[in-house]
Each structure stands twice: as structure tokens, then as C-alpha cells.
Amino acid sequence: MDTCSHEGLTSIEEACARAAAYASPLQGHEELPIVAAVGRTLALTVRSVLPLPPFDQSAMDGYAVAAGDGLVSGISLKVAGRMAAGDEERPLPPGSALRILTGAKIPRGVDAVVMQENVIRDGNRIVLTRMVRPGDNIRRRGEDVTPGEVLLQPGERIDARHVALLAAQGQTFVPVRRKVRIGVVSTGSELRAQGESLPEASLFDSNRPMIMALALQAGADVVDAGIIRDDPRLIAQTLRDLASRCDLILTTGGVSVGDEDHSLAALIEAGGRGEALKIALKPGKPAVVGTIGASIYLGLPGNPVAALVSWLLLGHAVMAALEGRSPKPSSGMHLPLAHVFERRLGRTEFAPARILSTGSGLAVEILGRGGSARLKPLAMADGLVRIEPLHAPVREGDMVLFHPFRDGFSV
Numbered sequence: 001m002d003t004c005s006h007e008g009l010t011s012i013e014e015a016c017a018r019a020a021a022y023a024s025p026l027q028g029h030e031e032l033p034i035v036a037a038v039g040r041t042l043a044l045t046v047r048s049v050l051p052l053p054p055f056d057q058s059a060m061d062g063y064a065v066a067a068g069d070g071l072v073s074g075i076s077l078k079v080a081g082r083m084a085a086g087d088e089e090r091p092l093p094p095g096s097a098l099r100i101l102t103g104a105k106i107p108r109g110v111d112a113v114v115m116q117e118n119v120i121r122d123g124n125r126i127v128l129t130r131m132v133r134p135g136d137n138i139r140r141r142g143e144d145v146t147p148g149e150v151l152l153q154p155g156e157r158i159d160a161r162h163v164a165l166l167a168a169q170g171q172t173f174v175p176v177r178r179k180v181r182i183g184v185v186s187t188g189s190e191l192r193a194q195g196e197s198l199p200e201a202s203l204f205d206s207n208r209p210m211i212m213a214l215a216l217q218a219g220a221d222v223v224d225a226g227i228i229r230d231d232p233r234l235i236a237q238t239l240r241d242l243a244s245r246c247d248l249i250l251t252t253g254g255v256s257v258g259d260e261d262h263s264l265a266a267l268i269e270a271g272g273r274g275e276a277l278k279i280a281l282k283p284g285k286p287a288v289v290g291t292i293g294a295s296i297y298l299g300l301p302g303n304p305v306a307a308l309v310s311w312l313l314l315g316h317a318v319m320a321a322l323e324g325r326s327p328k329p330s331s332g333m334h335l336p337l338a339h340v341f342e343r344r345l346g347r348t349e350f351a352p353a354r355i356l357s358t359g360s361g362l363a364v365e366i367l368g369r370g371g372s373a374r375l376k377p378l379a380m381a382d383g384l385v386r387i388e389p390l391h392a393p394v395r396e397g398d399m400v401l402f403h404p405f406r407d408g409f410s411v
């Protein structure tokens with residue numbers, strides 16, 4: 001079923017779903033040391049083998065006591081010994097206290113820890129300056145994690161937080177999916193590689209380096225397949241070659257309606273199948289999605305900002321499908337726009353924007369007036385704003401969704 005949103009355009013959700021439908025999760029996994037697994041995708045469920053904390057422990061530096069029904073302020077207790085983190089348990093003599101440090105095991109008979117700030121120490125005795133209740137300042141065995149519970153689900157992208165949890169479980173290795181291998185090609189007879197001369201009417205290829213960088217940021221292995229001029233035979237030959245080596249092939253350029261837009265024709269000539277999409281998205285309206293051999297094919301638009309936005313939506317949807325992850329819901333923040341923004345109804349619009357600090361809080365300013373070929377505003381921006389299809393006119397102070405680049409380039 002197609003979700004046609006405006007003038008026969010395909011909605012972003014439908015376009016992402018169609019692109020992802022060509023992909024299925026990659027088979028096979030490898031075991032990596034937990035720190036080396038950062039950025040990789042978990043292949044199997046991880047269950048806990050150990051309660052966390054592994055034993056009842058003190059949450060504070062202070063004194064371990066038997067609080068019973070509670071100890072009132074003013075009670076005096078003898079300090080009968082000391083327990084530091086890592087010490088073996090020592091018993092609490094009745095009617096006394098033990099000096100205890102953060103992380104130390106709670107001895108039998110102890111049911112509360114008094115913070116040292118809440119006692120007056122006088123030689124070998126303490127006097128409580130506050131009421132003490134049973135359970136105070138004790139971290140219970142298993143209160144964080146119980147044995148056997150599911151800790152991490154397959155598809156989780158491993159980061160420092162997961163490394164800490166796995167480490168606390170005593171785990172040395174973790175099973176991860178193999179990296180997605182992405183072949184990146186720029187198409188366009190006007191393009192030259194860095195280091196080449198720049199004849200009239202030519203420009204340096206910025207999409208291929210950008211897309212390679214984005215693919216690396218997304219945790220993929222990258223194959224640089226160079227620049228191919230606008231010749232469907234040459235493009236088809238490159239696609240055939242990459243199909244035997246890559247899980248995903250990304251080209252930029254040639255997805256629109258011009259005489260030299262050969263993306264879909266080249267895919268079909270190479271033996272693949274696919275479809276040209278017109279998405280209710282600005283920039284990034286045209287795209288080609290399909291498959292060739294065991295590879296997924298994504299033809300991104302040539303305009304650089306359009307290529308970036310298209311990668312963030314379609315590319316991320318395909319990556320999630322290849323890695324067996326369900327795409328996370330979008331997690332931008334709503335901020336007021338600092339100015340009027342001229343636009344037409346109908347397409348979701350993304351634009352580079354920076355955050356401003358105003359007298360009344362934060363606001364966002366769109367840079368570059370929405371030009372899809374302009375690189376400088378993109379490089380100067382803090383993130384992308386997303387304006388919904390029916391949000392027009394856009395007035396100063398209107399709320400828009402802002403996706404910061406620092407959160408890993410996602411929208």
C-alpha cells in the first residue's frame with residue numbers, strides 16, 4: 001500500500017519502508033573483546049549470569065549499625081572495627097557500630113549505614129545526630145540486575161554503557177554482527193577527484209568522501225569505487241562488480257529526470273531491479289532503491305545536502321534492516337525558530353541550523369535558506385531542523401524539531 005502524501009509523492013515513512021524491504025539481516029557473527037565491540041551491533045541476546053551488585057554493600061562512608069526498628073538521634077555506640085571495600089566480612093558485636101567505607105560488604109546483623117556526616121565521633125564512640133532507619137545507605141544484592149534476566153537484545157548498537165554492563169557481568173567477549181560492507185560511487189561527468197586538475201564546468205566530487213565518512217560513522221566498512229561518468233554501461237559495470245563484494249551499494253547523482261540521469265537504467269542493465277521514488281522530502285525528493293545480486297542498491301540524489309538527508313533517512317533504514325535492528329523513533333528536540341522561513345506546503349523539509357541562545361532560552365536559526373547544493377551552511381550548522389509537510393507558513397517563534405549532529409548524525 002502506498003501512502004501518497006502530496007501530489008503523488010511518497011511519504012518518508014513509506015520510502016524508508018520500501019528501501020528497507022529489499023534488505024534482510026546479514027548472517028554470521030563474530031566474538032569481539034567488549035571494548036573493541038563499540039559501534040558494532042549485538043548479534044545474540046545477553047542474559048545476566050551474576051546479580052548486580054553481587055553482594056549487599058555500603059553506599060556511603062560511615063558506620064554500619066543494627067537499626068532494628070530505628071535508632072533515634074543522640075544514641076551513642078562503640079566503634080568495634082572497620083570494613084573497607086574488598087575486606088572480608090567481620091561480625092558486628094551487639095550494641096556497637098563498625099566503621100564502614102563505600103563499597104564494603106555489609107556484615108551479618110547490620111541493616112543500616114549511617115553517613116559519617118550524621119554522627120559525632122568521639123574517640124572510640126559515635127553519637128548519632130539523626131534518626132537511622134533500617135535499609136539506610138545499603139545497596140542490596142541484585143537490586144540492579146537479577147541473575148537470568150535479559151540485559152541486552154540483539155540489534156543493540158554497543159556503546160560505553162553496554163561495555164560497562166558487560167564488564168560488570170565479568171564478560172570478556174561479546175557476539176556482534178559482521179560489519180555492513182558499503183560500496184560508494186559518485187556518478188557525474190562533471191566530477192573530478194581531489195588531486196586532479198579542474199577543467200571548466202567541472203567540480204570536485206564532495207559526495208563520495210562525505211558518504212564514505214557517513215558510512216564509517218554508521219559503523220560500516222567502506223569500499224571506495226571512485227567516480228563514474230554519466231554512462232549507463234560504465235555505471236552498470238561498476239554496480240555488477242560491487243554487487244559481488246558489498247552488502248549495500250550507494251551511488252550519488254543521476255536519480256532525477258534529466259537526459260543524463262541513468263541510475264535506475266544502469267541498475268536494470270546490470271541485472272538488478274528497483275524503483276525510482278519521488279519522496280515528499282526536501283531536499284532529497286528523488287531516489288532509486290532496489291537490489292542487485294545479494295546487494296541492496298540506493299541511488300541518492302546528486303545535490304550534496306539532498307544526498308546527506310537521503311542517507312540519513314533511506315540509508316539508515318537499510319542499515320537497520322541489514323543489522324537486524326528496528327529503527328529507533330526519531331529523537332529530536334522541539335525548539336522555537338528565530339525567524340520567518342519561507343516554504344511551500346507538502347514536503348517534509350530538513351535544513352541546516354544552528355542553536356542560538358536568546359534572552360528567553362534557546363532558539364534555532366536556519367542557515368543557507370534551504371539550498372540543497374550548499375556545503376558551507378551544512379558545515380557551520382549544529383544540526384538539522386525538520387519542518388513537517390503541513391507546517392506553512394513558518395513564523396518566528398514556531399516550534400520545529402531540531403536534530404543535533406553531535407548525537408551521531410541521525411534524524
Ligand SMILES: Nc1nc2c(c(=O)[nH]1)N[C@H]1C(S)=C(S)[C@@H](COP(=O)(O)OP(=O)(O)OC[C@H]3O[C@@H](n4cnc5c(N)ncnc54)[C@H](O)[C@@H]3O)O[C@H]1N2
Binds near residue numbers: 207
Ligand atoms: N526537471 C527536474 N529537474 C530536477 C528535479 C525534478 O524533479 N525535475 N529534481 C531536482 C532535485 S530535487 C534534485 S536533488 C536533483 C537530483 O539530481 P540527480 O540525482 O539526478 O543529480 P545530478 O543531476 O547528477 O546532480 C545534481 C547536482 O549535484 C551536483 N553533484 C552531483 N554529484 C556530486 C558530487 N559527487 N559531488 C558534488 N556535487 C555533485 C551536480 O553537479 C549537480 O549540480 O535534480 C533536480 N533536478
Ligand code: MOO
Binds near residue numbers: 306
Ligand atoms: O530535493 Mo532536491 O533533493 O531539492 O535537492
